[in-house]
Amino acid sequence: MNFGKITSLESYTDEFVCFVKVTTDEGLEGWGQTSTYNADITAQVLHRQVAPWVLGQSADDIGFLINRVEAKEHKYPGSYRCRANAGLDTALWDLQGKAQNKPVVELLGGKVKALRAYASSMKRDITPQDEAKRFVELRDKYGFDAFKWRVGAECGNDVDEWPGRTEEVVPVVSRALGDGISKLVDGNSGFSPKRAIEVGKLLQAEGISHFEEPCKYWELSETKEVTDALEIDVTGGEQDWDLSTWQRMIDMRAVDVLQPDVMYMGGIWRTLKVVDLAKKAGLPITPHSANLSLVTICTMHLLGAIDNPGKYLEFSIEQEDYYPWQVGLFLGDPFKVEGGKVIIPSEPGWGVTINPEWLAKATRQVSSK
Numbered sequence: 001m002n003f004g005k006i007t008s009l010e011s012y013t014d015e016f017v018c019f020v021k022v023t024t025d026e027g028l029e030g031w032g033q034t035s036t037y038n039a040d041i042t043a044q045v046l047h048r049q050v051a052p053w054v055l056g057q058s059a060d061d062i063g064f065l066i067n068r069v070e071a072k073e074h075k076y077p078g079s080y081r082c083r084a085n086a087g088l089d090t091a092l093w094d095l096q097g098k099a100q101n102k103p104v105v106e107l108l109g110g111k112v113k114a115l116r117a118y119a120s121s122m123k124r125d126i127t128p129q130d131e132a133k134r135f136v137e138l139r140d141k142y143g144f145d146a147f148k149w150r151v152g153a154e155c156g157n158d159v160d161e162w163p164g165r166t167e168e169v170v171p172v173v174s175r176a177l178g179d180g181i182s183k184l185v186d187g188n189s190g191f192s193p194k195r196a197i198e199v200g201k202l203l204q205a206e207g208i209s210h211f212e213e214p215c216k217y218w219e220l221s222e223t224k225e226v227t228d229a230l231e232i233d234v235t236g237g238e239q240d241w242d243l244s245t246w247q248r249m250i251d252m253r254a255v256d257v258l259q260p261d262v263m264y265m266g267g268i269w270r271t272l273k274v275v276d277l278a279k280k281a282g283l284p285i286t287p288h289s290a291n292l293s294l295v296t297i298c299t300m301h302l303l304g305a306i307d308n309p310g311k312y313l314e315f316s317i318e319q320e321d322y323y324p325w326q327v328g329l330f331l332g333d334p335f336k337v338e339g340g341k342v343i344i345p346s347e348p349g350w351g352v353t354i355n356p357e358w359l360a361k362a363t364r365q366v367s368s369k
Ligand SMILES: [Mg+2]
Pocket: 186, 188, 212, 213, 238, 288
């Protein structure tokens, strides 16, 4: 199908979220999103370093466009270029889906279905007792059968959030949840290999099956030491965007489960590269999707289509008290959980409608040809 030539890229942003609208001369449009946080800065990258290379180009071949931006902006590799490209990529997938009257999951070769979700806590400033209490409530109310909570401190160099928290939060939460529940924890680059292995032994004793980002993520050999020493899955990759780093991570078996973030990766097209590398190596993909913006919607479509999905979708349990910026982004509730599962939206494209009231309050900028 001919989707036409790209005539404009529009951004609607606040400090946290930037939605992107792409329009073509065939009168088609699609909505995407850059990665969250510092979204206003990312919007500038989109207009200065992405738009000039894609305006006037065909909207048909998303990979060609991403490669073109990367080549033209080869002196600016890294996170911001990917974050901005994610806005272009995800808007184009939406456009192509809407033009063909299909949800993106079908464009990717999958179909709409229910996905098991794990309830993911973003908090460390919470006592083990309070974490356990809210998990049990969520288990009983929504039927979640998988939970992730936090140990150590973010990039904490073995210094805990407060003394003894890790040793307490692991058994308190695990035992409160009881049997028949998948239990995951996240170290957020907090430990040395020695301390991570010590924590890992505690996790194994308490029935936790997934130990995420135990060591500094950029030190792959440290993570590998932990993976080799433990029986349970060691997981990681959420920060990584560079495909040669992914290849290295896979070749050395630094982790058991790979966790690309669709938005940090620069969109679906680049994430599929990681999916393919993982598939060749026989490794599962459990993407990082840590808030209820478009990242979780895009991840749902991806998980519905790939051959090597992990066991569940990451589903943030944080609400307006903690992430006030994610309130009111969409019309309706695309994140409804029943029996611990969410359903991939079945409407064309991403299948969600961005809230016009949110857009009206955002800062708008247009690049057009
Ligand atoms: Mg994580």
